[in-house]
Amino acid sequence: MIARKLCALGSHRVLEPAGALPQAARKLDATPAAHANEILCDVEALNIDSASFRQIVAANAGDAARVAAHVLALVEERGKHHNPVTGSGGMFVGRVREIGEELAAHCDLRVGDRIASLVSLTLTPLRIDAIERIDMATGRIWIRGTAILFETGLYATLPPDFPDDVSLAVLDVAGAPAQVRRLVAPGQTVAILGADGKSGMLACAQARERAGTSGRVVGFGPDATTPGARLLLDEGYVDAFVELDARDALAVLAEIPTVLPELADVTINCVNVAGTELSSILLTKDEGTVYFFSMSTSFTAAALGAEGVGKDVTMIVGNGYAKGHAETALATLRNRPPLMRYFMQRYGSES
Amino acid sequence: MIARKLCALGSHRVLEPAGALPQAARKLDATPAAHANEILCDVEALNIDSASFRQIVAANAGDAARVAAHVLALVEERGKHHNPVTGSGGMFVGRVREIGEELAAHCDLRVGDRIASLVSLTLTPLRIDAIERIDMATGRIWIRGTAILFETGLYATLPPDFPDDVSLAVLDVAGAPAQVRRLVAPGQTVAILGADGKSGMLACAQARERAGTSGRVVGFGPDATTPGARLLLDEGYVDAFVELDARDALAVLAEIPTVLPELADVTINCVNVAGTELSSILLTKDEGTVYFFSMSTSFTAAALGAEGVGKDVTMIVGNGYAKGHAETALATLRNRPPLMRYFMQRYGSES
Numbered sequence: 001m002i003a004r005k006l007c008a009l010g011s012h013r014v015l016e017p018a019g020a021l022p023q024a025a026r027k028l029d030a031t032p033a034a035h036a037n038e039i040l041c042d043v044e045a046l047n048i049d050s051a052s053f054r055q056i057v058a059a060n061a062g063d064a065a066r067v068a069a070h071v072l073a074l075v076e077e078r079g080k081h082h083n084p085v086t087g088s089g090g091m092f093v094g095r096v097r098e099i100g101e102e103l104a105a106h107c108d109l110r111v112g113d114r115i116a117s118l119v120s121l122t123l124t125p126l127r128i129d130a131i132e133r134i135d136m137a138t139g140r141i142w143i144r145g146t147a148i149l150f151e152t153g154l155y156a157t158l159p160p161d162f163p164d165d166v167s168l169a170v171l172d173v174a175g176a177p178a179q180v181r182r183l184v185a186p187g188q189t190v191a192i193l194g195a196d197g198k199s200g201m202l203a204c205a206q207a208r209e210r211a212g213t214s215g216r217v218v219g220f221g222p223d224a225t226t227p228g229a230r231l232l233l234d235e236g237y238v239d240a241f242v243e244l245d246a247r248d249a250l251a252v253l254a255e256i257p258t259v260l261p262e263l264a265d266v267t268i269n270c271v272n273v274a275g276t277e278l279s280s281i282l283l284t285k286d287e288g289t290v291y292f293f294s295m296s297t298s299f300t301a302a303a304l305g306a307e308g309v310g311k312d313v314t315m316i317v318g319n320g321y322a323k324g325h326a327e328t329a330l331a332t333l334r335n336r337p338p339l340m341r342y343f344m345q346r347y348g349s350e351s
Numbered sequence: 352m353i354a355r356k357l358c359a360l361g362s363h364r365v366l367e368p369a370g371a372l373p374q375a376a377r378k379l380d381a382t383p384a385a386h387a388n389e390i391l392c393d394v395e396a397l398n399i400d401s402a403s404f405r406q407i408v409a410a411n412a413g414d415a416a417r418v419a420a421h422v423l424a425l426v427e428e429r430g431k432h433h434n435p436v437t438g439s440g441g442m443f444v445g446r447v448r449e450i451g452e453e454l455a456a457h458c459d460l461r462v463g464d465r466i467a468s469l470v471s472l473t474l475t476p477l478r479i480d481a482i483e484r485i486d487m488a489t490g491r492i493w494i495r496g497t498a499i500l501f502e503t504g505l506y507a508t509l510p511p512d513f514p515d516d517v518s519l520a521v522l523d524v525a526g527a528p529a530q531v532r533r534l535v536a537p538g539q540t541v542a543i544l545g546a547d548g549k550s551g552m553l554a555c556a557q558a559r560e561r562a563g564t565s566g567r568v569v570g571f572g573p574d575a576t577t578p579g580a581r582l583l584l585d586e587g588y589v590d591a592f593v594e595l596d597a598r599d600a601l602a603v604l605a606e607i608p609t610v611l612p613e614l615a616d617v618t619i620n621c622v623n624v625a626g627t628e629l630s631s632i633l634l635t636k637d638e639g640t641v642y643f644f645s646m647s648t649s650f651t652a653a654a655l656g657a658e659g660v661g662k663d664v665t666m667i668v669g670n671g672y673a674k675g676h677a678e679t680a681l682a683t684l685r686n687r688p689p690l691m692r693y694f695m696q697r698y699g700s701e702s
Contacts, residue, residue, distance in 0.1 A: 007601070009601075009604070009659075009660055011601055019599060019601055019602075020600075020601075021600045021601060021629055021659075022659070023629065023652070023655055023656055023659045024600070024626065024629065024652070086651070087649065087650075087651035087652065087655075088651055088655065089655070118658075119658060119659050119661070120655040120658055120659055122651075122655050122659070123655070123659045152659075152660050152661050153659075153661070154658075154661045175658070248370060249371075249372045249375070250358070250360075250362055250370055250371075250372060251370075253360070275375065278372055278374065278375065292650070292668070295650075295651055295654065297650045298438065298650065299438075299643070299646075299648045299649065299650040299653075299668060300437070300438035300439055300473075300646055301374070301375070301438065302650075302668045303646065303668050303669050303670060303671060304374055304438070304439065304440070304471040304473050304474070304671065305374055306670045306671070306672060307469075307470060307471055307505075307526070307670060307671030307672040308360075308372075308373070308374045308470050308471055308473070308474045308503075308504075309360055309503050310470070310503050310504070310505050310672055311670075311672065312670070312672055312673050312674050313670065314667060314670070315667065315668035315670060316665060316666065316667055316668070317643070317650060317653045317654050317666035317667070317668060318654050319654060319657045319658060319662075319663070319664065319665070319666060320654060320655065320657070320658030321657060321658040321661055321662065321663055322663050323663050
């Protein structure tokens with residue numbers, strides 16, 4: 001490897017363009033050896049971000065072999081899984097192989113520990129030697145390969161009471177339940193778009209707990225008969241589940257007097273398709289808050305959409321990180337056996 | 352015109368795709384006649400959004416005639432000035448020609464009033480009959496043409512004590528000073544990127560007033576010798592002006608210990624170039640707030656950038672609208688004669 005000044009944010013791994021940070025870089029050096037301030041991991045599986053996986057699957061007509069070739073080529077080209085169309089990535093699970101000498105003293109990890117990365121694959125140097133299997137339903141890809149974690153990179157050791165793939169599924173969206181806990185106050189009305197998806201269900205559960213019995217939680221999704229939607233209703237995580245296509249703002253507008261006449265104090269957008277910004281804004285009270293957790297969000301559509309309808313709402317960019325977010329996300333399942341069973345069934349098939 | 356059910360949000364003006372709202376639409380019907388819930392205006396000038404104008408100028412090698420042809424073709428094609436590259440638009444100033452019968456009774460306006468639109472041109476039906484002149488420095492375009500305001504469309508009557516073009520320049524970024532007043536508290540440290548631009552200067556002035564003498568306001572920009580940067584320092588709207596290219600996150604990281612060791616409680620991004628999300632995040636305290644007013648902001652770069660460096664910050668999508676924002680923006684100048692003189696000089700040349 002070329003000797004370079006080591007950077008806490010990993011800029012020493014950037015090949016192109018010079019002077020960029022890893023997330024902005026076109027190409028990273030994924031050489032599998034730990035610098036003094038890095039952790040080298042053997043990767044077992046990738047959890048591709050939902051927006052990114054959906055795009056890759058569509059671009060390859062749903063064919064698993066073509067998806068595999070696409071991902072291999074992308075990672076070979078960029079030294080990271082950074083989907084240039086969606087701008088998003090995902091995370092990995094793996095085993096610590098090597099800890100750089102500067103980190104060894106003040107790092108909780110030991111060689112052999114199994115961890116999940118909590119930073120995006122869009123900035124993680126990644127090398128894939130082989131793709132072993134792809135779960136087309138969940139966007140999980142089992143591989144042989146290696147990844148590098150930087151000094152500032154976040155990770156979670158995989159909890160002993162969870163199957164790995166359930167941990168991975170939950171940790172991938174760990175920001176959502178933690179942010180919902182902060183945003184929602186007792187007695188509030190909360191609207192959750194994409195409520196029966198992975199992040200949506202965790203968000204509903206936390207919104208229910210925070211809003212309390214005096215509050216109201218309404219889930220939205222294109223199909224009210226999914227197992228997720230039914231669970232949300234059965235367990236009372238939502239008071240109602242409304243079947244709506246959030247891309248159709250006019251339809252949402254027409255339904256509001258029936259389904260959410262008071263409008264939401266807090267709207268959480270957890271969808272994985274583009275074009276739902278305006279529906280989120282229309283569902284929200286003046287002076288309310290819209291939290292965009294979806295990576296499909298368009299900044300300008302949100303900014304100009306709110307202005308265009310004269311709605312004075314605070315719109316927040318979903319931050320994948322919040323203090324204690326991994327613990328909060330795992331506890332969201334641990335404290336709710338029905339939700340745990342659902343995640344086990346849906347994401348735990350390989351355990 | 353085709354008879355259609357009139358919609359408060361203007362969907363009856365959408366030609367393609369059916370069922371879309373005006374901002375999401377590919378093409379609007381800009382026929383110059385007011386429906387019952389519309390206001391028809393004779394347009395005098397467009398103020399093109401800074402990100403959009405910059406892109407159009409670059410795409411036409413800085414040639415004014417080519418820029419004019421580009422804008423004409425774009426508006427002819429879409430029935431609105433909606434730049435497909437940047438997703439942004441701008442606003443217009445004009446004179447009320449016709450008020451729909453449903454609005455006439457409860458509308459402050461009269462035929463002949465001169466107004467500025469406070470909704471984006473990305474959702475405003477617009478027809479250009481001729482382009483008369485383009486100010487390549489400010490992105491203002493004098494035209495003959497017409498525009499439609501919807502029932503929910505925001506506008507401001509042009510204040511008598513301001514030259515029109517100064518009003519237009521200020522109202523175009525009216526969201527910024529109003530949002531800064533809400534976000535900044537006494538004693539806080541505030542970082543403002545793109546501080547010597549139009550929205551940046553209004554943001555600095557309001558941040559100074561709100562943060563007070565116990566707070567600290569630091570402006571950032573690529574050139575500390577601009578008239579704007581000098582004014583900010585001379586008038587004490589900023590405590591320091593730091594010369595930095597915000598696209599270079601590594602350079603920003605290296606400068607932080609010198610220029611902002613305490614980091615900012617609130618960072619306001621007012622730049623008009625892409626790639627400054629990470630610098631904004633790096634300049635901000637853990638648990639601080641980043642407000643992205645720039646239309647060049649990438650949602651995913653912000654979301655994944657914060658996660659990538661493990662920074663627990665609240666990131667807000669700049670909303671062009673806030674209650675009373677036009678009054679706040681105009682008062683920002685009215686109460687600060689040096690800032691008023693600067694805006695008069697820079698944007699008031701046609702008065």
